[in-house]
Amino acid sequence: MSTNQSITIAVLGTGLIGAPVARNLHKQGFRVHAWNRTAAKAKALVADGILAFDSPADALRGADIIMTVLKDGPSIQEALQAAAPALNKGVIWLQLSTVGIESIETLSALAEQHGLVFYDAPVQGTRQPAELAQLIILASGPLEQRAAAQPVFDAIGKRTLWVSEQTGASSRLKLALNNWAFALTHGLAESLALAKGLGVDPALVVDVITGGPMDSGYFQAKAAAILAENYTTSFSIVNAVKDARLVVDAAAQARVQVDAAQAGLQRFERALEAGHGDKDMAASYLA
Template identity: 30%
Template structure:
Protein backbone atom coordinates (compact mmCIF):
# COMPACT_ATOMS: atom_id res chain seq x y z
CA UNK A 1 0.00 0.00 0.00
CA UNK A 2 1.24 3.47 -0.96
CA UNK A 3 0.02 6.75 0.52
CA UNK A 4 0.07 10.00 -1.44
CA UNK A 5 -0.32 13.30 0.40
CA UNK A 6 -1.04 16.29 -1.82
CA UNK A 7 -2.95 15.52 -5.00
CA UNK A 8 -2.74 18.75 -6.97
CA UNK A 9 -1.76 18.74 -10.63
CA UNK A 10 1.54 16.89 -10.12
CA UNK A 11 0.42 14.60 -7.31
CA UNK A 12 -2.72 13.49 -9.11
CA UNK A 13 -0.63 12.57 -12.15
CA UNK A 14 1.68 10.46 -10.00
CA UNK A 15 -1.27 8.75 -8.33
CA UNK A 16 -3.00 7.91 -11.61
CA UNK A 17 0.25 6.44 -12.95
CA UNK A 18 0.70 4.33 -9.81
CA UNK A 19 -2.86 3.05 -10.05
CA UNK A 20 -2.41 2.20 -13.73
CA UNK A 21 0.60 0.08 -12.76
CA UNK A 22 -1.47 -1.91 -10.29
CA UNK A 23 -0.48 -0.18 -7.06
CA UNK A 24 -2.95 0.33 -4.22
CA UNK A 25 -2.89 4.04 -3.29
CA UNK A 26 -4.53 5.91 -0.42
CA UNK A 27 -4.75 9.66 -1.01
CA UNK A 28 -5.34 12.85 0.95
CA UNK A 29 -5.46 16.47 -0.12
CA UNK A 30 -6.23 19.65 1.78
CA UNK A 31 -8.86 20.48 -0.86
CA UNK A 32 -10.88 17.28 -0.62
CA UNK A 33 -12.37 17.55 -4.12
CA UNK A 34 -8.94 17.08 -5.72
CA UNK A 35 -8.44 13.82 -3.84
CA UNK A 36 -12.02 12.69 -4.49
CA UNK A 37 -11.47 13.10 -8.25
CA UNK A 38 -9.00 10.19 -8.06
CA UNK A 39 -11.57 7.75 -6.71
CA UNK A 40 -12.79 6.96 -10.22
CA UNK A 41 -9.30 5.68 -11.03
CA UNK A 42 -9.27 3.39 -7.99
CA UNK A 43 -7.64 5.54 -5.30
CA UNK A 44 -8.82 5.20 -1.71
CA UNK A 45 -9.73 8.70 -0.59
CA UNK A 46 -9.03 9.55 3.05
CA UNK A 47 -10.24 12.37 5.27
CA UNK A 48 -6.96 12.99 7.12
CA UNK A 49 -3.23 12.50 6.52
CA UNK A 50 -3.08 10.01 9.41
CA UNK A 51 -5.84 7.91 7.85
CA UNK A 52 -4.13 8.00 4.45
CA UNK A 53 -0.82 6.64 5.73
CA UNK A 54 -2.26 3.78 7.79
CA UNK A 55 -0.85 0.53 6.47
CA UNK A 56 1.37 2.29 3.93
CA UNK A 57 4.90 1.00 3.45
CA UNK A 58 5.81 4.12 1.51
CA UNK A 59 4.52 7.71 1.64
CA UNK A 60 4.85 10.17 -1.23
CA UNK A 61 4.22 13.90 -0.95
CA UNK A 62 3.85 16.85 -3.27
CA UNK A 63 2.95 19.96 -1.30
CA UNK A 64 3.64 23.70 -1.43
CA UNK A 65 6.64 24.45 0.79
CA UNK A 66 8.60 23.58 3.93
CA UNK A 67 5.82 24.71 6.28
CA UNK A 68 3.14 22.61 4.58
CA UNK A 69 5.40 19.54 4.47
CA UNK A 70 6.18 19.85 8.18
CA UNK A 71 2.53 20.42 9.06
CA UNK A 72 1.20 17.50 7.04
CA UNK A 73 3.87 15.05 8.20
CA UNK A 74 3.14 15.95 11.81
CA UNK A 75 -0.56 15.37 11.20
CA UNK A 76 0.20 12.03 9.53
CA UNK A 77 2.53 10.80 12.28
CA UNK A 78 -0.10 8.92 14.33
CA UNK A 79 -0.74 6.67 11.32
CA UNK A 80 2.88 5.91 10.44
CA UNK A 81 3.81 2.25 10.16
CA UNK A 82 7.13 1.33 11.85
CA UNK A 83 10.06 2.24 9.63
CA UNK A 84 7.93 3.80 6.91
CA UNK A 85 9.75 5.54 4.04
CA UNK A 86 8.74 9.09 3.11
CA UNK A 87 9.58 10.34 -0.41
CA UNK A 88 8.99 14.08 -0.61
CA UNK A 89 8.74 15.58 -4.10
CA UNK A 90 8.04 19.13 -2.91
CA UNK A 91 10.40 21.95 -3.90
CA UNK A 92 11.75 23.13 -0.54
CA UNK A 93 14.70 24.89 1.03
CA UNK A 94 18.00 23.07 1.44
CA UNK A 95 17.90 23.59 5.23
CA UNK A 96 14.39 22.16 5.41
CA UNK A 97 15.38 18.99 3.55
CA UNK A 98 18.40 18.51 5.83
CA UNK A 99 16.39 19.12 9.01
CA UNK A 100 13.59 16.73 8.03
CA UNK A 101 16.02 13.98 7.06
CA UNK A 102 17.61 14.13 10.51
CA UNK A 103 14.34 14.65 12.41
CA UNK A 104 12.51 11.66 10.98
CA UNK A 105 15.57 9.43 11.24
CA UNK A 106 15.70 10.18 14.97
CA UNK A 107 12.09 9.01 15.22
CA UNK A 108 12.77 5.77 13.35
CA UNK A 109 11.50 6.76 9.91
CA UNK A 110 13.23 7.38 6.59
CA UNK A 111 12.78 10.72 4.82
CA UNK A 112 14.18 11.22 1.32
CA UNK A 113 13.87 14.49 -0.54
CA UNK A 114 13.28 13.76 -4.23
CA UNK A 115 12.24 16.96 -6.06
CA UNK A 116 11.39 16.79 -9.74
CA UNK A 117 11.66 18.57 -13.05
CA UNK A 118 8.31 17.24 -14.21
CA UNK A 119 4.98 18.70 -15.23
CA UNK A 120 1.60 16.95 -14.81
CA UNK A 121 1.90 15.11 -18.17
CA UNK A 122 5.35 13.80 -17.10
CA UNK A 123 3.93 12.52 -13.81
CA UNK A 124 1.11 10.74 -15.64
CA UNK A 125 3.46 9.26 -18.27
CA UNK A 126 6.37 8.52 -15.87
CA UNK A 127 8.77 10.72 -17.82
CA UNK A 128 10.92 13.71 -16.85
CA UNK A 129 13.59 13.95 -14.15
CA UNK A 130 13.75 13.30 -10.41
CA UNK A 131 16.65 14.39 -8.17
CA UNK A 132 17.98 12.68 -5.04
CA UNK A 133 20.94 12.96 -2.67
CA UNK A 134 21.87 11.73 0.79
CA UNK A 135 22.43 8.31 2.37
CA UNK A 136 23.34 6.13 -0.60
CA UNK A 137 22.15 2.90 1.02
CA UNK A 138 18.74 4.44 1.62
CA UNK A 139 18.60 5.78 -1.93
CA UNK A 140 19.61 2.41 -3.37
CA UNK A 141 16.69 0.79 -1.58
CA UNK A 142 14.22 3.41 -2.78
CA UNK A 143 15.59 3.74 -6.31
CA UNK A 144 13.46 1.02 -7.99
CA UNK A 145 10.26 2.72 -6.79
CA UNK A 146 11.45 6.17 -7.86
CA UNK A 147 12.57 4.90 -11.27
CA UNK A 148 9.06 3.63 -11.94
CA UNK A 149 7.77 7.19 -11.42
CA UNK A 150 10.00 9.10 -13.84
CA UNK A 151 12.15 8.95 -16.94
CA UNK A 152 15.42 9.39 -15.07
CA UNK A 153 16.53 9.68 -11.45
CA UNK A 154 19.65 11.83 -11.05
CA UNK A 155 21.65 10.94 -7.93
CA UNK A 156 23.81 13.83 -6.65
CA UNK A 157 25.67 11.73 -4.10
CA UNK A 158 25.80 11.51 -0.30
CA UNK A 159 25.34 15.20 0.60
CA UNK A 160 21.94 15.58 2.25
CA UNK A 161 20.05 18.58 0.84
CA UNK A 162 22.03 18.79 -2.38
CA UNK A 163 19.06 17.65 -4.44
CA UNK A 164 17.06 20.53 -2.97
CA UNK A 165 19.80 22.97 -3.97
CA UNK A 166 20.02 21.59 -7.49
CA UNK A 167 16.25 21.88 -7.89
CA UNK A 168 16.35 25.53 -6.84
CA UNK A 169 19.25 26.20 -9.24
CA UNK A 170 17.35 24.57 -12.08
CA UNK A 171 14.19 26.50 -11.29
CA UNK A 172 16.17 29.76 -11.16
CA UNK A 173 17.39 29.09 -14.69
CA UNK A 174 13.85 28.31 -15.86
CA UNK A 175 12.55 31.56 -14.35
CA UNK A 176 15.37 33.61 -15.89
CA UNK A 177 14.92 31.83 -19.23
CA UNK A 178 11.18 32.48 -19.31
CA UNK A 179 11.61 36.10 -18.22
CA UNK A 180 14.16 36.51 -21.02
CA UNK A 181 11.68 35.14 -23.55
CA UNK A 182 9.10 37.59 -22.22
CA UNK A 183 11.50 40.52 -22.76
CA UNK A 184 12.35 39.20 -26.23
CA UNK A 185 8.68 39.10 -27.18
CA UNK A 186 8.24 42.61 -25.79
CA UNK A 187 11.11 43.89 -27.95
CA UNK A 188 9.92 42.19 -31.13
CA UNK A 189 6.42 43.55 -30.56
CA UNK A 190 7.93 47.01 -30.11
CA UNK A 191 9.70 46.60 -33.46
CA UNK A 192 6.61 45.31 -35.24
CA UNK A 193 8.04 41.83 -35.64
CA UNK A 194 5.48 39.01 -35.21
CA UNK A 195 6.23 36.15 -32.82
CA UNK A 196 6.08 33.71 -35.73
CA UNK A 197 9.16 35.38 -37.23
CA UNK A 198 10.96 34.93 -33.92
CA UNK A 199 10.05 31.25 -33.97
CA UNK A 200 11.40 31.00 -37.50
CA UNK A 201 14.70 32.52 -36.32
CA UNK A 202 15.06 30.07 -33.46
CA UNK A 203 14.16 27.15 -35.71
CA UNK A 204 17.24 28.03 -37.76
CA UNK A 205 19.49 29.33 -34.96
CA UNK A 206 19.15 27.50 -31.66
CA UNK A 207 20.70 29.57 -28.85
CA UNK A 208 19.99 26.73 -26.41
CA UNK A 209 22.74 24.72 -28.09
CA UNK A 210 25.23 27.27 -26.74
CA UNK A 211 24.41 26.53 -23.09
CA UNK A 212 27.06 23.87 -22.29
CA UNK A 213 29.88 25.88 -23.90
CA UNK A 214 28.69 29.13 -22.32
CA UNK A 215 28.50 27.58 -18.86
CA UNK A 216 31.96 26.03 -19.28
CA UNK A 217 33.42 29.37 -20.33
CA UNK A 218 31.83 31.26 -17.46
CA UNK A 219 32.82 28.63 -14.90
CA UNK A 220 36.37 28.62 -16.28
CA UNK A 221 36.91 32.24 -15.30
CA UNK A 222 38.84 33.26 -18.45
CA UNK A 223 37.60 36.58 -19.83
CA UNK A 224 40.64 38.09 -21.61
CA UNK A 225 39.88 36.54 -25.01
CA UNK A 226 36.47 38.00 -25.77
CA UNK A 227 34.06 36.70 -28.36
CA UNK A 228 31.73 39.58 -27.49
CA UNK A 229 33.19 42.50 -25.56
CA UNK A 230 31.27 43.74 -22.55
CA UNK A 231 31.19 47.30 -23.95
CA UNK A 232 29.53 46.03 -27.12
CA UNK A 233 27.03 43.88 -25.25
CA UNK A 234 26.11 46.91 -23.13
CA UNK A 235 25.65 49.01 -26.26
CA UNK A 236 23.23 46.42 -27.63
CA UNK A 237 21.35 46.26 -24.34
CA UNK A 238 20.93 50.03 -24.53
CA UNK A 239 19.44 49.72 -28.01
CA UNK A 240 16.97 47.09 -26.79
CA UNK A 241 15.90 49.20 -23.84
CA UNK A 242 15.49 52.31 -25.99
CA UNK A 243 13.39 50.56 -28.66
CA UNK A 244 11.06 49.01 -26.08
CA UNK A 245 10.64 52.28 -24.17
CA UNK A 246 9.93 54.15 -27.40
CA UNK A 247 7.02 51.77 -28.02
CA UNK A 248 5.78 52.11 -24.44
CA UNK A 249 6.70 48.50 -23.58
CA UNK A 250 9.56 48.73 -21.03
CA UNK A 251 11.58 45.58 -20.55
CA UNK A 252 11.65 43.79 -17.19
CA UNK A 253 14.94 41.85 -17.14
CA UNK A 254 17.36 43.54 -19.52
CA UNK A 255 17.60 46.81 -17.53
CA UNK A 256 18.84 44.83 -14.52
CA UNK A 257 21.38 43.04 -16.73
CA UNK A 258 22.48 46.39 -18.16
CA UNK A 259 23.01 47.76 -14.65
CA UNK A 260 25.22 44.77 -13.86
CA UNK A 261 27.18 45.38 -17.06
CA UNK A 262 27.66 49.02 -16.05
CA UNK A 263 29.06 47.90 -12.72
CA UNK A 264 31.69 45.75 -14.42
CA UNK A 265 32.52 48.38 -17.02
CA UNK A 266 33.12 50.85 -14.17
CA UNK A 267 35.57 48.32 -12.71
CA UNK A 268 37.57 48.38 -15.94
CA UNK A 269 36.30 45.23 -17.67
CA UNK A 270 34.71 46.87 -20.72
CA UNK A 271 37.10 45.14 -23.13
CA UNK A 272 36.72 41.73 -21.49
CA UNK A 273 34.37 39.03 -22.65
CA UNK A 274 30.89 39.98 -21.51
CA UNK A 275 30.63 36.78 -19.44
CA UNK A 276 32.88 38.53 -16.91
CA UNK A 277 29.66 39.53 -15.12
CA UNK A 278 29.81 36.04 -13.55
CA UNK A 279 33.31 36.60 -12.13
CA UNK A 280 32.21 37.28 -8.54
CA UNK A 281 29.91 34.26 -8.51
CA UNK A 282 32.59 31.61 -8.95
Protein backbone atom coordinates in the same frame (compact mmCIF):
# COMPACT_ATOMS: atom_id res chain seq x y z
CA MET B 1 0.52 -10.92 -7.04
CA SER B 2 3.34 -8.68 -8.33
CA THR B 3 5.87 -7.20 -5.96
CA ASN B 4 4.38 -3.76 -6.48
CA GLN B 5 0.90 -4.92 -5.47
CA SER B 6 2.22 -5.75 -2.02
CA ILE B 7 3.41 -2.16 -1.48
CA THR B 8 1.17 0.67 -0.31
CA ILE B 9 2.21 4.24 -1.11
CA ALA B 10 0.58 7.24 0.56
CA VAL B 11 0.67 10.29 -1.70
CA LEU B 12 0.18 13.54 0.21
CA GLY B 13 -0.64 16.28 -2.27
CA THR B 14 -2.63 15.61 -5.43
CA GLY B 15 -2.28 18.82 -7.42
CA LEU B 16 -0.83 19.29 -10.91
CA ILE B 17 2.10 16.96 -10.18
CA GLY B 18 0.76 14.79 -7.36
CA ALA B 19 -2.38 13.62 -9.14
CA PRO B 20 -0.64 12.19 -12.23
CA VAL B 21 2.10 10.77 -10.01
CA ALA B 22 -0.56 8.90 -8.01
CA ARG B 23 -2.20 7.63 -11.20
CA ASN B 24 1.09 6.39 -12.62
CA LEU B 25 1.94 4.59 -9.39
CA HIS B 26 -1.44 2.85 -9.53
CA LYS B 27 -0.88 1.92 -13.20
CA GLN B 28 2.34 0.19 -12.17
CA GLY B 29 0.49 -1.95 -9.65
CA PHE B 30 1.16 -0.12 -6.40
CA ARG B 31 -1.65 0.31 -3.89
CA VAL B 32 -2.09 4.06 -3.60
CA HIS B 33 -3.60 6.12 -0.79
CA ALA B 34 -4.18 9.82 -1.49
CA TRP B 35 -4.77 12.90 0.61
CA ASN B 36 -5.00 16.56 -0.30
CA ARG B 37 -5.90 19.64 1.71
CA THR B 38 -8.60 20.31 -0.89
CA ALA B 39 -10.38 16.99 -0.43
CA ALA B 40 -12.08 17.07 -3.84
CA LYS B 41 -8.72 16.77 -5.59
CA ALA B 42 -7.95 13.50 -3.82
CA LYS B 43 -11.47 12.17 -4.25
CA ALA B 44 -11.22 12.80 -8.01
CA LEU B 45 -8.69 9.94 -8.10
CA VAL B 46 -11.12 7.35 -6.74
CA ALA B 47 -12.37 6.66 -10.27
CA ASP B 48 -8.82 5.58 -11.13
CA GLY B 49 -8.79 2.97 -8.38
CA ILE B 50 -6.97 5.08 -5.81
CA LEU B 51 -8.19 5.30 -2.22
CA ALA B 52 -8.82 8.87 -0.99
CA PHE B 53 -8.66 9.78 2.69
CA ASP B 54 -9.88 12.74 4.73
CA SER B 55 -6.74 13.16 6.85
CA PRO B 56 -2.99 12.61 6.46
CA ALA B 57 -3.04 10.12 9.35
CA ASP B 58 -5.69 7.99 7.66
CA ALA B 59 -3.78 8.07 4.36
CA LEU B 60 -0.52 7.05 6.02
CA ARG B 61 -1.96 4.26 8.14
CA GLY B 62 -0.59 0.99 6.78
CA ALA B 63 1.59 2.66 4.14
CA ASP B 64 5.03 1.26 3.33
CA ILE B 65 6.15 4.43 1.57
CA ILE B 66 5.20 8.09 2.05
CA MET B 67 5.42 10.45 -0.91
CA THR B 68 4.99 14.19 -0.34
CA VAL B 69 4.05 16.40 -3.29
CA LEU B 70 2.64 19.38 -1.41
CA LYS B 71 3.26 23.05 -2.18
CA ASP B 72 5.99 23.96 0.31
CA GLY B 73 7.94 22.96 3.40
CA PRO B 74 5.50 24.28 6.02
CA SER B 75 2.59 22.45 4.35
CA ILE B 76 4.52 19.19 4.39
CA GLN B 77 5.64 19.65 7.98
CA GLU B 78 2.07 20.37 9.07
CA ALA B 79 0.72 17.28 7.30
CA LEU B 80 3.35 14.94 8.74
CA GLN B 81 2.96 16.31 12.25
CA ALA B 82 -0.82 15.83 11.97
CA ALA B 83 -0.17 12.23 10.92
CA ALA B 84 2.35 11.51 13.69
CA PRO B 85 0.24 8.77 15.35
CA ALA B 86 0.26 6.82 12.06
CA LEU B 87 4.00 7.07 11.43
CA ASN B 88 5.91 3.81 11.84
CA LYS B 89 9.67 3.50 12.18
CA GLY B 90 11.44 2.28 9.07
CA VAL B 91 8.87 3.61 6.61
CA ILE B 92 10.44 5.25 3.55
CA TRP B 93 9.63 8.91 2.93
CA LEU B 94 10.15 10.23 -0.62
CA GLN B 95 10.00 14.03 -0.57
CA LEU B 96 9.30 15.29 -4.11
CA SER B 97 8.38 18.93 -3.52
CA THR B 98 10.66 21.92 -4.05
CA VAL B 99 11.07 23.30 -0.55
CA GLY B 100 14.45 25.07 -0.41
CA ILE B 101 17.49 24.52 1.74
CA GLU B 102 16.06 25.50 5.12
CA SER B 103 12.86 23.46 4.91
CA ILE B 104 14.61 20.34 3.65
CA GLU B 105 16.72 20.33 6.83
CA THR B 106 13.58 20.76 8.94
CA LEU B 107 11.85 17.88 7.16
CA SER B 108 14.94 15.67 7.45
CA ALA B 109 14.99 16.31 11.21
CA LEU B 110 11.29 15.46 11.39
CA ALA B 111 11.97 12.17 9.59
CA GLU B 112 14.78 11.35 12.01
CA GLN B 113 12.54 12.14 14.98
CA HIS B 114 10.03 9.53 13.80
CA GLY B 115 12.54 6.96 12.56
CA LEU B 116 11.65 7.37 8.87
CA VAL B 117 14.08 6.66 6.02
CA PHE B 118 14.22 10.03 4.27
CA TYR B 119 14.97 10.76 0.63
CA ASP B 120 15.27 14.32 -0.64
CA ALA B 121 13.94 13.79 -4.19
CA PRO B 122 12.61 16.90 -5.94
CA VAL B 123 11.54 16.36 -9.53
CA GLN B 124 12.44 18.16 -12.72
CA GLY B 125 9.36 18.53 -14.92
CA THR B 126 5.88 19.99 -14.83
CA ARG B 127 2.34 18.76 -15.49
CA GLN B 128 2.82 17.09 -18.88
CA PRO B 129 5.99 15.15 -17.97
CA ALA B 130 4.25 14.07 -14.78
CA GLU B 131 1.27 12.80 -16.77
CA LEU B 132 3.58 10.89 -19.13
CA ALA B 133 5.72 9.46 -16.29
CA GLN B 134 8.66 11.37 -17.77
CA LEU B 135 9.82 13.27 -14.71
CA ILE B 136 13.51 13.40 -13.79
CA ILE B 137 14.01 12.55 -10.13
CA LEU B 138 16.91 14.20 -8.31
CA ALA B 139 17.42 11.86 -5.36
CA SER B 140 19.64 12.04 -2.29
CA GLY B 141 19.63 9.82 0.76
CA PRO B 142 21.00 6.68 2.38
CA LEU B 143 22.23 3.76 0.29
CA GLU B 144 20.45 1.01 2.21
CA GLN B 145 16.88 1.62 0.97
CA ARG B 146 17.60 2.89 -2.53
CA ALA B 147 16.65 -0.48 -4.02
CA ALA B 148 13.17 -0.09 -2.48
CA ALA B 149 12.81 3.51 -3.65
CA GLN B 150 13.99 2.94 -7.22
CA PRO B 151 10.91 1.06 -8.54
CA VAL B 152 8.74 3.89 -7.23
CA PHE B 153 10.85 6.46 -9.05
CA ASP B 154 10.79 4.29 -12.18
CA ALA B 155 6.98 4.34 -12.12
CA ILE B 156 6.80 8.13 -12.28
CA GLY B 157 9.92 9.19 -14.16
CA LYS B 158 12.18 8.49 -17.10
CA ARG B 159 15.41 8.96 -15.16
CA THR B 160 16.65 9.00 -11.58
CA LEU B 161 19.83 10.89 -10.81
CA TRP B 162 21.30 9.81 -7.47
CA VAL B 163 22.97 13.03 -6.40
CA SER B 164 24.39 12.27 -2.97
CA GLU B 165 23.99 10.38 0.27
CA GLN B 166 23.72 13.79 1.92
CA THR B 167 20.21 15.11 2.57
CA GLY B 168 19.69 18.49 0.98
CA ALA B 169 22.03 18.04 -1.98
CA SER B 170 19.11 17.40 -4.33
CA SER B 171 17.19 20.42 -3.08
CA ARG B 172 20.23 22.60 -3.74
CA LEU B 173 20.58 21.21 -7.26
CA LYS B 174 16.88 21.79 -7.90
CA LEU B 175 17.21 25.48 -7.05
CA ALA B 176 19.98 25.87 -9.63
CA LEU B 177 17.87 24.10 -12.24
CA ASN B 178 14.80 26.19 -11.46
CA ASN B 179 16.88 29.33 -11.83
CA TRP B 180 17.74 28.24 -15.37
CA ALA B 181 14.10 27.45 -16.21
CA PHE B 182 13.02 30.86 -14.94
CA ALA B 183 15.77 32.60 -16.93
CA LEU B 184 14.59 30.85 -20.10
CA THR B 185 10.98 31.78 -19.39
CA HIS B 186 11.67 35.45 -18.76
CA GLY B 187 14.12 35.73 -21.65
CA LEU B 188 11.54 34.38 -24.07
CA ALA B 189 8.69 36.44 -22.62
CA GLU B 190 10.67 39.68 -22.76
CA SER B 191 11.98 39.00 -26.27
CA LEU B 192 8.47 38.45 -27.64
CA ALA B 193 7.16 41.48 -25.75
CA LEU B 194 10.04 43.60 -27.07
CA ALA B 195 9.38 42.54 -30.65
CA LYS B 196 5.71 43.44 -30.30
CA GLY B 197 6.58 46.76 -28.67
CA LEU B 198 8.90 47.59 -31.56
CA GLY B 199 6.19 46.84 -34.09
CA VAL B 200 7.59 43.47 -35.22
CA ASP B 201 5.55 40.28 -35.37
CA PRO B 202 6.70 38.21 -32.32
CA ALA B 203 6.24 35.04 -34.36
CA LEU B 204 9.28 36.09 -36.39
CA VAL B 205 11.46 35.72 -33.27
CA VAL B 206 10.34 32.11 -33.03
CA ASP B 207 10.85 31.59 -36.77
CA VAL B 208 14.47 32.75 -36.63
CA ILE B 209 15.35 30.65 -33.56
CA THR B 210 13.62 27.46 -34.73
CA GLY B 211 16.14 24.83 -35.78
CA GLY B 212 19.12 26.85 -34.62
CA PRO B 213 21.47 26.54 -31.63
CA MET B 214 19.15 28.56 -29.36
CA ASP B 215 16.15 26.34 -30.06
CA SER B 216 14.73 23.84 -27.57
CA GLY B 217 11.54 21.96 -26.82
CA TYR B 218 10.99 24.27 -23.86
CA PHE B 219 11.37 27.36 -26.04
CA GLN B 220 8.88 26.02 -28.57
CA ALA B 221 6.28 25.02 -25.97
CA LYS B 222 6.34 28.31 -24.08
CA ALA B 223 6.52 30.41 -27.27
CA ALA B 224 3.52 28.60 -28.70
CA ALA B 225 1.58 29.20 -25.48
CA ILE B 226 2.38 32.91 -25.46
CA LEU B 227 1.59 33.44 -29.14
CA ALA B 228 -1.72 31.58 -28.73
CA GLU B 229 -2.48 33.43 -25.48
CA ASN B 230 -2.97 30.00 -23.91
CA TYR B 231 -1.81 30.04 -20.31
CA THR B 232 -3.13 26.64 -19.27
CA THR B 233 -1.06 25.83 -16.22
CA SER B 234 1.87 23.47 -16.29
CA PHE B 235 3.62 25.41 -13.54
CA SER B 236 1.73 28.33 -12.06
CA ILE B 237 2.84 31.89 -11.41
CA VAL B 238 2.03 31.32 -7.73
CA ASN B 239 4.47 28.43 -7.56
CA ALA B 240 7.01 30.31 -9.66
CA VAL B 241 6.97 33.16 -7.12
CA LYS B 242 7.48 30.66 -4.29
CA ASP B 243 10.37 28.89 -6.00
CA ALA B 244 12.01 32.08 -7.28
CA ARG B 245 12.06 33.36 -3.70
CA LEU B 246 13.72 30.13 -2.60
CA VAL B 247 16.39 30.67 -5.26
CA VAL B 248 17.05 34.27 -4.21
CA ASP B 249 17.13 33.36 -0.51
CA ALA B 250 19.52 30.46 -1.09
CA ALA B 251 21.79 32.64 -3.21
CA ALA B 252 21.93 35.22 -0.42
CA GLN B 253 22.95 32.55 2.07
CA ALA B 254 25.62 31.30 -0.33
CA ARG B 255 26.77 34.87 -1.03
CA VAL B 256 26.20 34.42 -4.75
CA GLN B 257 25.11 37.51 -6.70
CA VAL B 258 22.01 36.64 -8.76
CA ASP B 259 20.91 39.84 -10.46
CA ALA B 260 18.82 38.08 -13.11
CA ALA B 261 17.11 35.87 -10.52
CA GLN B 262 16.17 38.89 -8.41
CA ALA B 263 14.75 40.69 -11.44
CA GLY B 264 12.92 37.53 -12.47
CA LEU B 265 11.32 37.23 -9.04
CA GLN B 266 10.10 40.82 -9.35
CA ARG B 267 8.65 40.04 -12.76
CA PHE B 268 6.77 37.00 -11.42
CA GLU B 269 5.54 39.10 -8.49
CA ARG B 270 4.18 41.71 -10.91
CA ALA B 271 2.32 38.98 -12.80
CA LEU B 272 0.91 37.72 -9.52
CA GLU B 273 -0.20 41.19 -8.45
CA ALA B 274 -1.85 41.67 -11.85
CA GLY B 275 -4.10 38.68 -11.17
CA HIS B 276 -2.29 36.00 -13.19
CA GLY B 277 -1.40 33.73 -10.26
CA ASP B 278 -3.27 30.66 -11.51
CA LYS B 279 -1.87 30.93 -15.04
CA ASP B 280 1.21 29.17 -16.34
CA MET B 281 4.50 30.92 -15.66
CA ALA B 282 4.65 31.80 -19.35
CA ALA B 283 2.33 34.62 -18.19
CA SER B 284 5.59 36.37 -17.36
CA TYR B 285 4.84 37.80 -20.82
CA LEU B 286 1.86 39.64 -19.30
CA ALA B 287 3.93 41.31 -16.57
